[in-house]
Amino acid sequence: MKDKFQEIIKKATIDIENVQSFHELNNLKSRFTGKKSEIKDFMKYLSSMTPEERPAFGKMVNDTLEEIGKLLEEAEQRLQENDYEKTIKSSQFDYTMPGRPVLRGGKHPLTLVQEQIEDVMISMGFQVAEGFDIEDDYHNFDALNTPKDHPSRNLADTFYVVKNHDEDLLLRTHTSPAQIRVMEKYKPPIKIISPGRAYRNDKFDPTHSPVFHQCEGLVVDEGISFKDLRDTIDILLKKMFGKGCKSRFRPHFFPFTEPSAEVDVSCFNCAGKGCSTCKNSGWIELFGAGMVHPNVFDMVGIDSEKYTGFAFGCGIDRIAMLKFHIPDIRMLFENDIRFLQQFTFSR
């Protein structure tokens, strides 16, 4: 019996060694190891064997199948390698040619600035809140203490999505409604920023775009003072523009803050000496800010006797333009890959 098995292995070895195609290999596989193979056929002798003879016989069958299996595997590998070489040889492709350069993606300058603001503010314990691009006029104006006859409500300044007497929907004209959304939902202490898009009916020119980006900030708690506002903005500016950067607060008016201020930063281009970036003033206006107006607290049901707060808003596009010396805001929206490839940030 043993000789029979040896003979099969010998036959298989010769045939498998000469195999030229996967098709032939498959045929050999079923011929030597398939259900109808000679070896499997031997199983019929099992029934005529004594129980003592059976294990040795079974082992022989298995060993033979295993050995042929190995030969088949080696042949398959050999065919695969040949196949690959043939493809390469027959192809017209010049494998020595250098590859085409792959364009690496980079972050948009607005994303870089927004992320930097977020990093600094998160490090001071702020959370990032999201607002809605489409707002109702209550959140965009009324709840922010903006009078009904305020010029910013004008159709010429605001994009209205729906305008009728019951409900006005609009593209938010600033990120400030995010303050209201947060105060409606959460009780003080509140410490958030909310970056996002804002829309105004401005014609495109080098410094205006009908869609632009702002970052809102809001802190509400007991005992929050104007000094906290000054310190927070000072830290943000120093982290963004360097330790030597100074800020100055000028009195201003916003309906939703009292007192209100505009915040200028010392020109980081000329360090305050005067240049074209700062129009020779040495200062660049970057923020609107102030102490949350008690009327705003009343609108959202926060006790204005107990709590005080500060808020601020800054233009992300403007910061990006100044930081990266981008002369025209439209470049931020044209998605020209040659422009976008230039920006990386060293933190």
Ligand code: DAH
């Ligand atoms: N929303 C104002 C604007 O778009 C900017 C602003 C000013 C935001 C004062 C504030 C603030 O939160 O307190 O011009």
